[in-house]
Amino acid sequence: MPTITDRAKTEPLLKTMRLGHGTLECIDIVKTRRFYEEVLGFTNGPRPAFNFPGAWLYSEGHRALDADIGRVLARVADRVCDIWRQPDSGIWEVRDGPFQFTHSKVMCWVALDRAVRLAERGELPRRHAGRWKREAAAIEAYVETECWSDALGSYTRTAGDTRVDASLLMLPLMEYRKDAPSNRISGTVDAVMRELRAGDFVYRYRADDGVPGGEGCFVNCSFWLVSALARIGRVDEATALMERLVARANDVGLYSEEIDPSSGEFLGNFPQALVHLALVDAAVALDRATRHVEA
Numbered sequence: 001m002p003t004i005t006d007r008a009k010t011e012p013l014l015k016t017m018r019l020g021h022g023t024l025e026c027i028d029i030v031k032t033r034r035f036y037e038e039v040l041g042f043t044n045g046p047r048p049a050f051n052f053p054g055a056w057l058y059s060e061g062h063r064a065l066d067a068d069i070g071r072v073l074a075r076v077a078d079r080v081c082d083i084w085r086q087p088d089s090g091i092w093e094v095r096d097g098p099f100q101f102t103h104s105k106v107m108c109w110v111a112l113d114r115a116v117r118l119a120e121r122g123e124l125p126r127r128h129a130g131r132w133k134r135e136a137a138a139i140e141a142y143v144e145t146e147c148w149s150d151a152l153g154s155y156t157r158t159a160g161d162t163r164v165d166a167s168l169l170m171l172p173l174m175e176y177r178k179d180a181p182s183n184r185i186s187g188t189v190d191a192v193m194r195e196l197r198a199g200d201f202v203y204r205y206r207a208d209d210g211v212p213g214g215e216g217c218f219v220n221c222s223f224w225l226v227s228a229l230a231r232i233g234r235v236d237e238a239t240a241l242m243e244r245l246v247a248r249a250n251d252v253g254l255y256s257e258e259i260d261p262s263s264g265e266f267l268g269n270f271p272q273a274l275v276h277l278a279l280v281d282a283a284v285a286l287d288r289a290t291r292h293v294e295a
Contacts, residue, residue: 071125077128080108087101090104095209100146103168106171116132149162154168163195172232185232200248223281245279
């Protein structure tokens with residue numbers, strides 16, 4: 001593809017281009033993941049009208065899901081019960097998998113946790129709610145035993161691994177074990193900062209992913225870090241980091257997918273919706289945490 005090759009020589013935003021997406025062969029148990037659980041539009045796969053956190057937030061806003069959506073989500077929850085034990089290619093769609101990714105397991109837990117809560121409100125059919133609750137407990141037990149490292153003081157990238165992954169910052173964002181008397185979440189945030197942080201930025205991971213070449217830091221990971229810090233009560237750290245990240249936007253307030261942590265040069269897709277969604281979540285989390293401290 002000579003035109004792409006020529007452009008890559010002259011356009012910094014194309015420096016991280018990878019020819020051939022390669023995700024067709026990836027197993028993603030959570031095409032279910034953003035398909036079932038997260039905010040709309042992050043995936044290259046199907047985009048349904050609703051997802052579990054989205055449905056839960058809708059319900060929390062004093063609105064009721066209609067019966068058709070409730071039935072669809074109930075079937076999705078049943079499917080999650082069937083597949084959560086399978087390995088997959090993870091949120092980053094690595095090419096050397098599949099693995100038992102911690103983030104994928106937790107997102108399956110999120111789906112079932114929200115399904116149970118919605119069923120208790122009468123917004124999902126209740127006939128399988130007992131199974132959803134049992135499988136959610138089984139997922140949590142798996143994560144707590146197989147995806148935790150005493151040596152790291154952190155959850156790990158995959159079951160039995162000794163490394164971390166920036167997707168672990170999503171655990172407090174998804175309220176995983178929110179009410180548990182444990183410092184495991186804060187320990188995980190510290191481990192990600194220790195192992196993956198480069199100044200104000202955060203690498204996705206430091207592991208082979210089956211794709212040759214290097215990459216910059218994914219900017220959404222830095223905003224995830226702000227959100228995580230705010231949610232575990234480290235508001236001063238979160239505020240300082242947020243202020244520095246906001247100053248990194250371009251002249252119209254936009255960000256690219258990645259950034260070179262040494263030069264500050266934008267890399268990859270531009271603009272990147274995931275980054276801006278992470279920015280919004282970080283701002284909301286920081287505002288709530290600040291209000292709580294002031295109260």
